[in-house]
Amino acid sequence: MKPARLAIVGVGNNISALVQGVAVYRQADDPAELPGVTRPYVGGLHVTDLAFVAAFDVAEAKVGRPLGEAVFAAPNNYPRLVSELPDETTVVAMGARLDGVPPHLSDSVGPVGADRTVDDIAGQLRDSGAEALLYSLPTGSAGAVAFYAEAALRAGVAFVNCTPDLIARDPGWAARFTEAGVPVVGDDLASHLGSSVLHRTLLSLVTERGLHIERSYQVNLGGNADFRNLLVRGEAKRQSKHAALGGAYSDRVSVVPSGGYLPVLNDQKIGYIHVEAAGWAGATATIELKLSVQDSSNAAGVIIDLVRLAVLARRAGFAGPVHGAASLVKSPPLGDTDTSPQAFDDAVIKLDGAATILGGTQ
Amino acid sequence: MKPARLAIVGVGNNISALVQGVAVYRQADDPAELPGVTRPYVGGLHVTDLAFVAAFDVAEAKVGRPLGEAVFAAPNNYPRLVSELPDETTVVAMGARLDGVPPHLSDSVGPVGADRTVDDIAGQLRDSGAEALLYSLPTGSAGAVAFYAEAALRAGVAFVNCTPDLIARDPGWAARFTEAGVPVVGDDLASHLGSSVLHRTLLSLVTERGLHIERSYQVNLGGNADFRNLLVRGEAKRQSKHAALGGAYSDRVSVVPSGGYLPVLNDQKIGYIHVEAAGWAGATATIELKLSVQDSSNAAGVIIDLVRLAVLARRAGFAGPVHGAASLVKSPPLGDTDTSPQAFDDAVIKLDGAATILGGTQ
């Protein structure tokens, strides 16, 4: 199938993981058996059917350089999996700074470029032939997310929101995307294997077995820009993570999204989970868990499915918030309640069918 | 409802937890809200509707003493939850020694009493008015389990097998119980919250998320007689635990049922679980878990449901292996494949209905 044409906002670790991973998988022996990949194919789109046709950032070290070099520029610290990425020649363009560069991260960003207008960006998106725009700036940049969502909407390019900032689940934005005939996917990327799903699984299991949760906590640590950002902008994340645990025991559970920005960890993420419960005759049962993951691999393994879904939706002529990804995002669109992985596959089948009928519109 | 009349073989830690727990729950404010209890009622039988009418053991420190004292005799080391148990006056009778006292545990047992015959025991069971016999000797006592199953069968008393030794899932024994019109429940107690269910849950979760299990292990430690026994008789247990994990990755998983008999742990059980998996672009994700539980509370919380099921089955006139407990035992009877907790509740409703019609047969 024709590759999915992708534009990117924010050339951080997640994009480094995504771009390098695609390069790694291009060398796999069997395209149907890729370790670490949930779905080799989404509709007809293989993991490697991805073309990076535009990219935006504001960091001096990234703007003006080919994407294949920019992904390795500091403060990015995802490991280098390949010696170079000669095929990724798309040059990173100057984006709009706005609030996407919080003061607590600003030492990692160069001098502000000339700020851009929405129509500039929309025009550039149109010229690139992008089918979807992947939004991946630091959490909590309300101005930036609105700016780029508007640009995608004007350019008729599907929008994928990796952050907890409200787009896909916001009734106003949802209506505007629907009217404009443009699909939107989001909000807030779930991790491939994260602390929230592990914590929720443990709490449920313990409760199901008849033990009573007495107290529990979850603390996350990391060494990339996201953890540095969350130290300051963590409250929304904390509420989102806390809500994700559900349960009647929520007053006995404490959650800390970023317990520390630990430079020595680089892009590694550590989660500590503790569960204490009362069993038969009041006996205490305790579970201690440590999760250690490559944070951005954990993101890229989910992004790869979301962007293919968005491109399929656009090829199918779908408009507005795409349902079916509730297992892959933490805050799905209103009414999208089926959190099973199957819901995703069902949505893909429908969109793929429609896209095929439309004959691959682009 | 009339209390369930229970006979016991093997007055170890599990029985200490069971007897003490029932005493503790008798003092609860709200009988429908018992912390650490999965099902306050099974049919009409409340957790506290239990009468201990007979008990057998061979240890000098236990035989001839009231059950309420014997449960505290060494090598039992379950914590003392109540200062005394004045209501448990049933005197522990001399049982059959056979192979229920392995040499590696024999320092904890007194001189062999006069061995007993099956008919002796059967007569005593009948005289006690017991409705069910709870079999709880050390794993791997093939002679002892056959001896007591035979006695229950002859006495017309339901048999509950807590050990992995084959009874309920053995076609020969199943047929004999069916012919004799006696229910049998087993085999091999699942823990209330154990290493196997946690390990299986983690492996499944990781696999579902699209990561590939690379290697994993589970090691259990304890300080009670069970762990001392498993050091020698652990191979069947290892296979059972390994099988319980299921999965295509079993060659990459090592399981150790008893990694050590650590006297300092007393009745506490420790489980260490490690999972290593490959995610996006081959990045490694690692989970380290430590489970710490009161081993015998963990057992008693399940025994309480099994014995009530067995008594209900007998009152309903049910014959042979009782289905529905596959979520509570590791090796259910042949054909009993529904491992959901709901299956237990469904079985209870049916048996309870039949028992009511029969008018509480005894």
Next chain:
Amino acid sequence: MKPARLAIVGVGNNISALVQGVAVYRQADDPAELPGVTRPYVGGLHVTDLAFVAAFDVAEAKVGRPLGEAVFAAPNNYPRLVSELPDETTVVAMGARLDGVPPHLSDSVGPVGADRTVDDIAGQLRDSGAEALLYSLPTGSAGAVAFYAEAALRAGVAFVNCTPDLIARDPGWAARFTEAGVPVVGDDLASHLGSSVLHRTLLSLVTERGLHIERSYQVNLGGNADFRNLLVRGEAKRQSKHAALGGAYSDRVSVVPSGGYLPVLNDQKIGYIHVEAAGWAGATATIELKLSVQDSSNAAGVIIDLVRLAVLARRAGFAGPVHGAASLVKSPPLGDTDTSPQAFDDAVIKLDGAATILGGTQ
């Protein structure tokens, strides 16, 4: 020996642990064998030779109540070890608010009382016959620490500074205490068993064995007011803890004093330590450690030695910063470099001798 007469500023968890602990030890069978006590006697002063003669706080829930009740008032959440403390009848007096009540903790404090003057407090200290003033307000209250140090100095009462705020190691304060003939002990309480000493011990051991530290971190979590405070005022603490690790590897070590304020932990403190090192042929060795302690017991076990040292020093007529406690504080006075426990015992012998000669000056 005549009991040490102690005044207190800040009736928090540490004081609850101190007061309750003394009550617990008063019931011990053998005064020379107290579990959890490093030194039953310091000079002639036994752990229980302590009289609480004055106390200051600003919280509505504490001021005006007997010390024996105030130690149990929220937000204090140290466990209740004794049903009541009828002997601790000293009424908590209104202290000076100043910056001792940071805004991020202010929901836990009542309406501001009439602020007090230094001379008020000094007079009250004199009237109480206090020999030492134990300063235990939240870290980072530069105004409050100066206020109370001044009051102690004017009243001729020894000052014990539990916080990292500069007093004993400040040349200006040191000179003033010396001139006034008043002893001062501090700064910054070391824990009885804390993350810093464990972390330093592990790093040293690994380095001594010839392995090279590659990366390491330490993160602390708690649920008391101190952890809530440190989230905001943690930077000085971080630097102090980082310095405490020493070593040429400090650029490869990250330290987080408060990785989270977790209400479910109450007064429990959790420390996670990770050490990664390269051994023979580059093989990686990893150590993961979790420390769990009762935070305020950990403090009280050290306070008990510092206050007895301060009282001995005053009885000996000693003036200025007391040397010898460098094993018990994180920032000892300038020139006090012997961090061995022996140094403390040596100092005690000298002071005790001098005090005896002076004939118990008070």
Next chain:
Amino acid sequence: MKPARLAIVGVGNNISALVQGVAVYRQADDPAELPGVTRPYVGGLHVTDLAFVAAFDVAEAKVGRPLGEAVFAAPNNYPRLVSELPDETTVVAMGARLDGVPPHLSDSVGPVGADRTVDDIAGQLRDSGAEALLYSLPTGSAGAVAFYAEAALRAGVAFVNCTPDLIARDPGWAARFTEAGVPVVGDDLASHLGSSVLHRTLLSLVTERGLHIERSYQVNLGGNADFRNLLVRGEAKRQSKHAALGGAYSDRVSVVPSGGYLPVLNDQKIGYIHVEAAGWAGATATIELKLSVQDSSNAAGVIIDLVRLAVLARRAGFAGPVHGAASLVKSPPLGDTDTSPQAFDDAVIKLDGAATILGGTQ
């Protein structure tokens, strides 16, 4: 300096680590700065001044092959650090089988070769020009260790005993080595960074701080032949490890040298340590530690110092048990009590001086 000429018995993982490590360090930029090496030089002997001049084994997969290939033969599972070892051309000779191949390991060994006599081996040692014989067979092979010690003694080659089997600390053997004018180094290799030293360090630290050890355990896991062997032959090791902890609290400590043979671990070794202690007012402090090391790197990092010591001793004309290595072995010769690393360096200086005077005798 002239390279140390080394003969080897037992071409297992430790030897693989040793031989590969030497090859790795030969490529280092700065010979004085080798990561993971405690002492780049021992006397004049650099880590890389090692020539493997003879090797003995009984496994079909190893005998008759060059050492540089044999180290990679199963069941060895130390990682391959270098693609090949073309310089290690010494062919592995058939050794004496005796009890060096316990039945529980015998599936990993080929058909028994023609057994060898002591004089055969001694002759071969002499012909090879070996200066030291490194004995590294499975623990508990009393016959084998005596056989090879005898051969070394007759050949006049220094003997280095890595196992807990008694040689250097046995008065009879010590006397014979002394009479024969041959140095002997041992017994029982300490790990570079092992569970014992960590456990002892934690217990000491906690005790020094005034807390009282209440209970503690240590459990070790691995996937190499040593762990398989220790499951059966672990009792001596357990006593040795237990003794290594010292302390008045030994009745409250349990130690398990091999809690499991976990094939998935390969040559990785895992140690779990738990310490529980009572602090101020009885509050419990808990430490949980997990150590993860490459088992054979951990051994090779110590072997490298022992063999250089043995060679220096022989060149200095020293006879009998060499003192000074008590920090590197668990059971030093009688009277060798100084366990400081400095003792080793002092011994080296003396031997090196003597060797220089003798002019490098061989």
